[in-house]
Every structure is written in structure tokens, then in C-alpha cells.
Amino acid sequence: MRQVLLLAWRHLAARSRQSWLAVAGVALGVAVFVFTVSMMDGLKVFFTQRLIRVSPLLTVLPERIDVDRAREALRRVPGDAVLALSRPPVPDDRPTVRGATAQLARLRGVPGVDGASVAADVPAVLSFGTIAEPVTLVGVDPRAEAGVTELPAAVVRGRWDALEARREGAVVGVQLAGRLGVEVGDRVVAVGEGGLARELEVVGIIGTGLGATDETAAFVNLAVAQGLAGWGPDEGSEIRLRASRVDRLDGLRRRVEAVTGHRVETWQETSRASLKLFRMIGVTTYLLTGFVLVVAGLGIANKLTTIILDKERDIAILRSLGFSRAALRGVFIVQGVALGAAGALLGCAAAAGVIAYFTAFPIRFAPREGAVLAYTELYLAKDPRYYLVIGAAALAISALAALLAVRRAVRVVPVEVLRGAA
Amino acid sequence: MALPETGIRGPGPGDRAVLVARGLVRKLGTGAAAREVLRGIDLEIRAGEFVALVGPSGSGKSTLLYLLGGLDHPDAGSVMIAGEDLCEVRDDALARLRNRLIGFVYQFHFLLPEFSALENVLMPLWARGRGRARAERAWGEELLGRVGLAGMEAKLPRELSGGEQQRVAVARALVNRPSLLLADEPTGNLDSANAEAVYDLFRELHRGHGQTILVVTHDAGWAARSDRVLRLLDGRVVGDERREGGR
Numbered sequence: 261m262r263q264v265l266l267l268a269w270r271h272l273a274a275r276s277r278q279s280w281l282a283v284a285g286v287a288l289g290v291a292v293f294v295f296t297v298s299m300m301d302g303l304k305v306f307f308t309q310r311l312i313r314v315s316p317l318l319t320v321l322p323e324r325i326d327v328d329r330a331r332e333a334l335r336r337v338p339g340d341a342v343l344a345l346s347r348p349p350v351p352d353d354r355p356t357v358r359g360a361t362a363q364l365a366r367l368r369g370v371p372g373v374d375g376a377s378v379a380a381d382v383p384a385v386l387s388f389g390t391i392a393e394p395v396t397l398v399g400v401d402p403r404a405e406a407g408v409t410e411l412p413a414a415v416v417r418g419r420w421d422a423l424e425a426r427r428e429g430a431v432v433g434v435q436l437a438g439r440l441g442v443e444v445g446d447r448v449v450a451v452g453e454g455g456l457a458r459e460l461e462v463v464g465i466i467g468t469g470l471g472a473t474d475e476t477a478a479f480v481n482l483a484v485a486q487g488l489a490g491w492g493p494d495e496g497s498e499i500r501l502r503a504s505r506v507d508r509l510d511g512l513r514r515r516v517e518a519v520t521g522h523r524v525e526t527w528q529e530t531s532r533a534s535l536k537l538f539r540m541i542g543v544t545t546y547l548l549t550g551f552v553l554v555v556a557g558l559g560i561a562n563k564l565t566t567i568i569l570d571k572e573r574d575i576a577i578l579r580s581l582g583f584s585r586a587a588l589r590g591v592f593i594v595q596g597v598a599l600g601a602a603g604a605l606l607g608c609a610a611a612a613g614v615i616a617y618f619t620a621f622p623i624r625f626a627p628r629e630g631a632v633l634a635y636t637e638l639y640l641a642k643d644p645r646y647y648l649v650i651g652a653a654a655l656a657i658s659a660l661a662a663l664l665a666v667r668r669a670v671r672v673v674p675v676e677v678l679r680g681a682a
Numbered sequence: 683m684a685l686p687e688t689g690i691r692g693p694g695p696g697d698r699a700v701l702v703a704r705g706l707v708r709k710l711g712t713g714a715a716a717r718e719v720l721r722g723i724d725l726e727i728r729a730g731e732f733v734a735l736v737g738p739s740g741s742g743k744s745t746l747l748y749l750l751g752g753l754d755h756p757d758a759g760s761v762m763i764a765g766e767d768l769c770e771v772r773d774d775a776l777a778r779l780r781n782r783l784i785g786f787v788y789q790f791h792f793l794l795p796e797f798s799a800l801e802n803v804l805m806p807l808w809a810r811g812r813g814r815a816r817a818e819r820a821w822g823e824e825l826l827g828r829v830g831l832a833g834m835e836a837k838l839p840r841e842l843s844g845g846e847q848q849r850v851a852v853a854r855a856l857v858n859r860p861s862l863l864l865a866d867e868p869t870g871n872l873d874s875a876n877a878e879a880v881y882d883l884f885r886e887l888h889r890g891h892g893q894t895i896l897v898v899t900h901d902a903g904w905a906a907r908s909d910r911v912l913r914l915l916d917g918r919v920v921g922d923e924r925r926e927g928g929r
Contacts, residue, residue: 263808270796577792580753581854582781582809584774675754678788679744 264587267578268594271567279599282556282563286603286654287610289556293549293650294611300542301641307538310469313410315527316500318513320363322355323523356380356495357522363499364404366519372512375407375502380485380495386432386478388440388448395436396477397450399485399496408502411466411479418444418464427481431464433474450480452488460484553650557657560599564592564665575669576677585670592666593659600658604651612647615640699762700861700894701727701750706759708745708917719745721917723759727862727896732888734905735898737914743898744866746914750896751864752780764861781809785855787865791847793839793854799826800835803853825853829883845876852883856893863887865897869904877901 272279357363360378367376380399385392402423406412412420416434423429430450432442442448442462451457460480468474486493499520503512509526516524528535568575575588623638706723709716719742727733737743748754750761752768761768763783771779780786785806793802803822807813813822823835829849831842839847848868855863865884869877881904887893888909897904905911913921 261811262814263811267808274796573792574794577794578805578809579777580751580780580786581806582777584777584809586774587809675748678753678792679748 261590264590265594267591268598271571271591272595272598275563275567278563278566282560282599283603283606285556285559286553286600286658287606289549289553290604290607290650290654291610291614292552293546294608294646295614295640296545296549297646297650298611298615298640298642299638300538300545301643301646302639304538304542305641306639307534311531311534312506312527314414314468314470314473315530316408316498317503317506317509317527318501318516319525319527319530320357320367320499320501320516320520321523321525322357322497324521325517325523326521356491356497357499358492358495360494360496360499362494363520367499367501367516370512370515370519372504372508372515373501374504375404377401377404377408377500378482378496379405379498379500380482380489380491381497382485382489383453384488385451386436386440386448387451388442388446391440393436393439394476395450397430397452397485397488398477398479399482400479401482402479405479405500408500411468414466414468415464416467418462420464420466422463423479423481426461426463428458428460428484429463429481430460431466431479432462433477434465434467435471435475436478437462437465450478450484450488452490454488454490456488456490458484458488550653553654553657556603556654557600557661560596560658561661561665563599564596564662565668567595568592568665568669571669572672572677575672576674579672579674580678589666589670592669593662596658596662596665597655600655600661603658604654607654608647608651615642698729699726700729700731700764701725701896702762703750704760706746706749706756706761708742708749708754709757710745719917720749720756723917723919725750725912725919727894729861729894730888730892731894732884732909733896733912734908734910735896735912735914736900736905739900741914742917743914747864747866747896747898750862751784751786752776753786777809781806781858783861785858785860785863787848787851787855787863787868789867789870791839791844791851793847793850795839798836798838799831799842799850802839802850803857805854806858822853822857825856826850829853830879843876845872845879848872848876848880849883852880852887856887861894863893863895865895867898867900869899869901881907 357378364376364378367373377400380397382397382399384395384397386395386397387393400423402412402420406420415431418431420431423431430448432440432448437443440448444462444465446462448460448462449457450460460478466474466477466479482496483493486495501516503509505512513524513526578588579585618638618640619642625637703723703725706720706725707718708720710719711717723746735743735746745754749756750763752761752763756769759769763779766779766783768776768779793799794805797805800819800822803825804813804818807818807822812818823832826832826835829852831846831849831853834842834846839850842850848871852868855865863884868884869880872880884895884897885907888895897908899905909925911921911923911925912919913923
């Protein structure tokens with residue numbers, strides 16, 4: 261084995277510039293891959309953390325499970341069938357949760373539910389002076405909401421609890437406030453779909469970092485939203501729940517559905533479009549950066565193929581001197597793995613250095629109008645698995661490249677080469 | 683060039699046959715282009731013989747040598763060296779036999795450029811996972827001394843002259859104490875002074891240590907000074923002259 265290692269080392273050392281280039285290729289691929297994964301995961305963590313802070317973990321929706329089942333059953337009935345219905349299959353034409361107070365009381369007794377609040381999302385137009393903006397008025401019980409989300413902590417100017425003191429108060433999304441030109445203390449007018457209008461006082465400006473909230477939402481007292489929508493005092497568009505365990509939402513969802521009879525969504529389902537977008541961006545990025553790694557692997561295959569072509573005569577001599585095919589295969593695989601390992605180590609070290617640098621001196625961005633997420637800082641996730649998995653992948657690609665290249669080396673027939681060389 | 687006694691072999695030809703070849707046939711090329719280069723060669727070389735294989739270009743000398751050295755396979759016939767049938771084994775097993783029984787010197791030195799003279803000499807031992815022991819390194823150094831390259835162990839091939847490179851190749855061929863030393867025009871690429879030095883080395887190996895040697899050569903001088911001359915023509919042995927002791 262020592263001889264195999266020595267032969268491999270001498271081959272590499274004899275072409276040190278080529279060897280370093282191959283190592284640099286792998287190192288670059290590994291570093292770019294680790295950094296990209298760290299950045300993509302960082303973005304996802306950044307988004308998820310912000311989302312979980314200001315969104316309910318579970319949302320009880322107006323749709324009733326029995327109605328969903330009835331709809332599904334109707335869909336399966338043949339077109340020419342005659343049905344006798346004892347009551348309308350879709351009895352509820354108003355998309356609200358009824359009997360919200362009783363539901364809340366029941367839900368607060370469900371194990372695993374840490375907090376519950378009713379919300380009424382109502383479309384409206386908010387105007388200040390001559391400027392009018394379409395908004396979603398989110399009617400909440402400010403105190404109950406504080407037990408479900410961290411919205412109060414996201415208020416950047418003014419105070420969340422002022423909503424409790426001031427029935428006609430409003431906490432306006434920071435981007436929306438910017439477009440309207442309002443500040444804390446200003447008075448705005450909200451007009452609901454039915455034409456009802458209410459004058460509201462801005463008591464807070466909220467910046468959640470999530471575009472959907474900061475751009476178009478204004479939080480008001482539940483009764484105000486219900487009034488503008490023409491709903492009763494026991495109606496809401498959803499019931500928002502806080503769970504004690506973020507990682508065990510499926511079981512809790514089933515229990516809540518059993519208690520309420522309504523369909524329940526987890527925060528991942530509510531944000532499925534954004535999460536899917538992240539997944540797609542992630543997959544695309546991983547494919548592109550993975551491609552860099554494969555190209556680096558091809559670089560190693562190319563380097564080894566060059567050595568093998570160049571060394572065909574020496575390989576024939578080694579065979580004629582009694583070296584086995586396995587030993588020669590070992591010589592070149594050791595070279596491939598050595599190049600891959602050196603590249604992986606250097607790449608991991610470089611990535612760790614860059615990640616440490618940007619963590620110490622983060623890049624900051626100006627918030628962008630209309631962005632899904634106010635991503636104001638390059639957030640890099642750190643996980644040793646990035647290095648292990650990507651380093652191992654680089655090593656595997658290098659070994660594979662060596663295996664591909666080495667096939668030629670072990671096929672060398674000494675007599676053909678030596679006869680040609682003589 | 684005086685060589686120290688190492689006891690590789692006792693001097694002078696013995697009765698024991700080191701190499702026995704029977705009915706060797708070798709065709710080169712395929713299909714209609716195939717031609718018979720060797721046409722039924724029978725050959726026997728005894729321990730301690732110094733044999734020159736001569737013949738015009740294209741007579742099949744090198745082809746025969748590659749078959750006898752286990753580097754090529756005959757289309758028919760057999761080759762036995764020190765009782766081992768080279769035609770019965772293939773691939774790695776054949777490489778091991780070659781390593782153990784045969785030393786090969788080519789027209790070109792075929793040294794590995796990244797390795798020192800001593801490492802090149804020890805290479806056949808490396809093939810068996812050996813060559814690191816002090817005694818084995820000392821043996822390699824002794825062989826280099828025998829071929830007149832004492833003190834040049836650490837030199838790389840590019841730092842040696844053509845004659846010195848060929849002498850390193852001879853030392854390499856001897857490192858496993860082979861039963862048979864085969865050489866394919868070992869001086870064909872050297873000037874006359876270096877050719878004479880290599881010839882003297884072979885002669886000394888034969889006379890001083892009883893090394894069995896088969897040399898393919900175009901050089902009439904080599905043939906004249908060998909114990910035995912085999913003449914090859916059109917793939918057949920057409921002459922087998924023995925001389926008492928050579929010159």
C-alpha cells in the first residue's frame with residue numbers, strides 16, 4: 261500500500277501545477293456549494309422565523325369538514341343521476357366561522373393549544389387625505405392575539421396595546437403607512453365592501469418583514485372589522501391558534517378539526533406558495549452549484565486521463581515489472597481521491613471563512629417595495645452537515661471521476677505499448 | 683568493471699533447463715492482414731547459458747523474446763521457465779511470475795522519471811509490496827554499485843547519461859534475482875563506448891555469477907562473444923551454434 265501511495269504522490273507532485281488547478285476546481289465548487297446552501301437555508305430560516313413570529317401556527321378556517329365531504333361526494337355522482345337532497349349540500353354561503361366565542365372556549369381546553377384568538381380579515385379601502393389604498397383590515401382581539409403571535413413585538417412605532425385602549429385605533433403595515441403618508445396619531449378612513457365607513461386613528465406602525473402584512477394589512481379591533489363587513493359579533497374569518505410544539509402540528513390539527521368540525525391549516529399550508537417558491541429556488545440553486553461540483557469532478561477526470569495517457573508507457577513498464585491491475589487502479593484512484601479530499605478540505609475551509617466573515621460583517625440591503633419578504637440582511641445558516649455532505653459528495657465525485665479515468669490505465673497491454681515505444 | 687560476488691548463481695552452464703519453449707506460434711494482425719511471425723519455435727536454454735538471438739529485421743526476434751518473457755501470449759505452444767508454465771496463467775498471476783522469474787532489459791531504459799535510480803532499481807520489489815527493508819535497499823545499492831553507479835542512488839533518470847540509465851535498467855532487472863535475464867537490443871540505443879560497458883556488464887553477470895541470459899541483438903560483436911547463437915529467419919530457428927565459453 262505504501263508503494264501505491266508513493267507512486268500516486270510522485271505522479272501528482274511531478275505535475276504540481278495541474279494538480280493544484282484540479283484541487284482549486286474542487287475547492288471552488290465545494291466553497292460555492294456550501295456558501296449557497298448556507299445562504300439559501302439562511303433565507304428560509306429568516307423567512308420561517310419571521311413567519312412563525314407573526315402568523316398563527318394553526319388556523320381554523322370557515323370551511324366545514326362535513327361540507328367538504330358532501331362536495332366531494334357530489335363530485336363523484338354521475339352526471340345523469342337524480343339526487344334527492346334533504347338540505348342544501350353547501351348551506352353556508354358566507355365564508356365565516358360562526359359561534360366563534362364558544363369555539364374559542366372549547367379550543368382553549370384542547371391539550372397542545374397555547375393560545376387562541378378570533379380574527380376577521382375584511383377587504384377595505386383605507387384613505388388618508390387624497391390617497392386611498394386597498395387593504396386587508398385584520399380585526400383582532402389585541403390581548404388574545406398577543407397570546408397567539410408576536411405581532412405586538414413587531415410594532416416599530418406607536419404601541420400595539422393602544423388598540424385595546426382605543427376602540428377606533430389601527431396598527432398599519434409599515435409599507436402601507438409609507439404609501440399613505442400616515443404616522444402615529446393620524447386619522448384615516450376605512451370603507452368596507454358594503455360601503456360602510458369608519459374613521460380610525462393610527463396608533464401604531466408595524467413592520468413584520470413579510471410583504472403581505474407590511475404592504476397591505478392594517479390591524480384593527482375585531483368589532484370594527486366585523487362592523488365594516490356586516491358580520492355579527494360572534495363571527496370571524498378564522499380562529500388563530502398557538503401550539504406548544506411547532507414540530508407536532510399534524511396531531512393537534514386532527515384534534516382541533518374533531519373539536520370544531522372546521523378545516524384547519526398549518527402555517528406551512530397557509531404559506532405554501534412562499535415555501536414552494538423557496539423550495540424551487542433552492543432546488544434550482546442546488547442544481548446549478550452541484551453542476552459546478554460535477555464540472556470540478558470532470559476536471560479531476562481530465563487531469564487523471566491526461567496523466568494516464570502521458571503515463572501509458574510507465575504503466576506498461578510497471579505491469580511488465582509485475583504490478584497487478586489492482587495496484588495500478590489503486591495508484592490512480594488514490595490520486596483522484598487525494599485531489600478530491602484536498603479540494604473538499606480547502607473548499608470547506610474557504611466556505612467556513614467566508615461564512616464567518618459575512619456573519620461578523622453582514623451585508624445589509626435596503627427594503628424593497630413589493631417584496632414577499634423584507635430581506636434586509638444576508639442571513640447565513642450554519643450547520644456542520646453542509647460541510648460533511650458536500651465534502652463527501654466532492655470526494656465521491658472525485659473517486660467516480662478517478663474510476664472512469666482509471667479504466668484506461670488497467671486496460672494497458674504492456675507488450676503493445678512497449679513494442680510501439682521501442 | 684569488476685563485480686563483487688553475490689552468489690546469484692554459480693558460474694557456467696548447467697544441465698538444468700531454465701527455459702523450455704515448445705511449438706511457439708504467434709500471429710500478428712487480424713483477418714486477411716494476419717501473418718504468422720513465429721512458426722513453431724522449439725527452444726531450450728540451460729542454467730548459466732549466455733545466448734544471443736540474432737536474425738534480420740522482421741525475423742520475429744523481439745516477438746519471440748516477449749513470448750519468452752511472458753509479456754505476450756502465443757497462439758500455440760508453451761513456455762516453461764524454472765518449471766512454471768507461463769501459458770497456463772494470465773494477467774496478475776502472470777505478472778507475479780514475470781516479477782519472480784524474469785528480468786527484462788529493453789532497448790530503451792524505460793526508467794520511471796519521477797523516481798531516483800535506487801527507487802527504479804527497487805521497483806520490482808515494490809510490485810510485491812516489498813523494497814522498504816534496510817537489507818533490500820542495501821541490495822539495490824549493491825546492484826547499482828555492481829553496474830558502476832555507486833553514489834548515484836539519489837539521481838533522477840534525467841540526471842544520468844544514456845549509458846548510466848541503461849545500467850540502472852540492468853540493475854532493476856536483477857533485483858529479484860531472476861532465473862532468466864532477457865534483453866532486447868540493450869545497446870541498440872547507446873554509443874559504442876556505453877554499448878561496450880553494458881556488454882561487459884552482461885559478460886560479468888554471466889561469468890562471475892552464472893546469470894542465465896538471452897539477448898536479442900543485431901550487433902555481430904555480441905553474437906561473436908556469446909556461448910551460443912540462435913539464428914532466426916522468417917519465424918523459424920535456422921541455426922543454433924554453441925561456442926565453448928565465448929570470448
